[in-house]
Amino acid sequence: MFENMTFENILEQMLDDVSDELDKREGSMIWNSLAPAASQLALHYVWLENVIELVFFDTAPDEYLERAAKPYGVLRKGATTAVRSLKCLDDKQIRIEVPIGSRFFVESANLYFRVTDSSSETEYQKVECESLGLAGNTDFKGEKLLALDNIYGLATAEIVDVLIPAQDEEDIESFRKRFFVKLQKEAFSGNKEHYKAWAEEVKGVGKAKIYPLAYGDGTVKIVIANSNLEPATAELVAEVKKYIDPDERQGEGAAPIGSKVYVESATWIDIDITGELVLKEGKNINDVIFDITPTLQRLFKEATFADGDSSTIKLAVIANVIFSAPSVLDNFNIMLNGNLGNVTPNENEIPRIGQINFTLL
Template identity: 30%
Template sequence: MADVPMYLQEQTEENILNRMLAKVPSDIDKSEGSFIWDAQAPVAFMLSEAALWAQELLRRGFASTAASDSPDIRSAELDLRTAEHGVTRREAVASSGSVVFTGKPGTNVPKGTYVATPADETTGESSVEYVTTASVTLGPDGTGTAPIRAVTPGKSGNVPAGVIQLMMTSVSGVTSVTNPEPTRSGTDIETDQSLLERFYAKVRSQGTSGNKAQYMQWASEIPGVGGVEVAPLWAGPGTVGLYLLDTDKRAASQEIVDAVQQHIDPTQDGQGEGTAPAGPIVTVMPAEEVEIHISVKVQRTQEQPSTIEEIRALIEEGVRAYLQQIAFNRKDPLVRYTRIAAVLLDIPIIVDYSELTINGHAEQQNIEIGSGQVAVLGTVSVSE
């Protein structure tokens, strides 16, 4: 805690023992090893421990100090504190996506077919398994696309395109499987800091009578939601639109969208069957992604050897972090040319750059992000 109460300060074993001995008459032997000293020393030790326990009890009694900074630790005391205000920790969400099966035309791949990524013996990375959530019949060209969901919830299910290659369930007539797009929207169980942030939003910015703050609180109660934008009068009077992001600040998956819709307004008839009040018709949608494509020429430092691929990876990491930072920021809805230029100059192995273009614009032109839209990283082209 920032400030320990006065009555718990300096409660060391030595200080407590000295105070106890000071209460003993001066004509009695109080030296170390005496009967009085030996009798009071264990008591002083136990009292000093009790003071530490009291400090820990106070720390765990307040949300701000009960929350851990580590993403791997979940505080049970924080769960109890936030639950008093109706804020509960969001569970992990399974990643979702789609795979393309290839094989004999007319082959039926049933719902519940398991596919997986291969394990990597070099890095020790284990295989990630997925299951199809709908059946598919291979078309005349011998291919068919089926939706999938990770078997184990969490971010581990978010994998790049082309890495799902194994058929865990044998299906006669299928020769191969792959995922043409990355799997997305898998999230781990909510961290203490995220839970604390939602708790503060609830108690400090009270949502009432279906105002914007309350719609944002309702949507944020669903696992996997990483951002909410409310559009009042979305389709005229009596309508509300909600645009959603996942925790990676990308457009939320359909599963997350459906879960929020079910939570807030499942019937969409104004009857108030969900958390939304009777009257408004609420429509929940994923945010519209606006891809930001970057092309640039760079001058590399000679002191630290590097490859173009390494530079591209660093640019992607920096720009992606910037775009996540400004997601759904209506106070400044611009992807700024100068901020992307700053990302380049912040990379130590880049001495200088030239011919920077963003979405084909060579001049210093900002990209405006509209309501319900989110900027996401597209292609990054790097040359010398």
């Protein structure tokens, strides 16, 4: 918009307003007097261009988009901590319970975990990572923990499952997209978008689908996937239920009075891929699987809980991913789940890579 308002152009305009009877050459008194002002004006036009970018929602950077979205009730999701299950054994390999607040250290990841509950109603105790972000989701299977407290009878401790996955701070473009959804599909008074927003506000929830009147008048079914777009654990399902409708129909949570909420986890659907390949020299099938897996995982996540045709896993797209792999020269008879056609997951299913079986030509 202000691309023509450069130092040179501004100075030229200023000199044009001065009589030609005076010395306006570079280095003259007039030129030296006007040049600093022209420089400052050019700088202000640069800032003005930036200010315009800051105030429009489609171009506003981090801090300014957060400030713009806040009055609409949309807050950027911050980084969260992982909640895991903890297995503690004595020297006879019998499970024991450790005191709440006990701390453990994972040396390989340089992470600390703190016990947050007793195990009176569950097989394992819960621990929460003391560091924010995805590092808390790391697989520590088989790795022994270092206890930072003196715990009577403890021989070994091991972190097992991820109950509520951690997430990094929401990236700016995902936040912008969610903000636009809020503006375009206004959530209010307990409508579908409101229930979706409530569910996705809960720590560890990635996406939610809403089914009004699923089990009769006054009922709402919410199906959730975790922040990794995987099926949710029973603990995460319980957290969503507690936040939205802890005391059924009483309006004690986010849901209005009279609304009975059912929360369920999504389920997996495996996508098996078969076909015939011609490989480039020196390549093998493991190379192909290594090449295509990241792209397939990204496509499947994009299809999770997507609207309409976007949720369909398209055979042509998968075949093109395989054909484009650096290790593949050509491909034939690519099939998904044994069929020469697309795969459309059911409403509550999350696609994931199943068996990959290729034969070489």
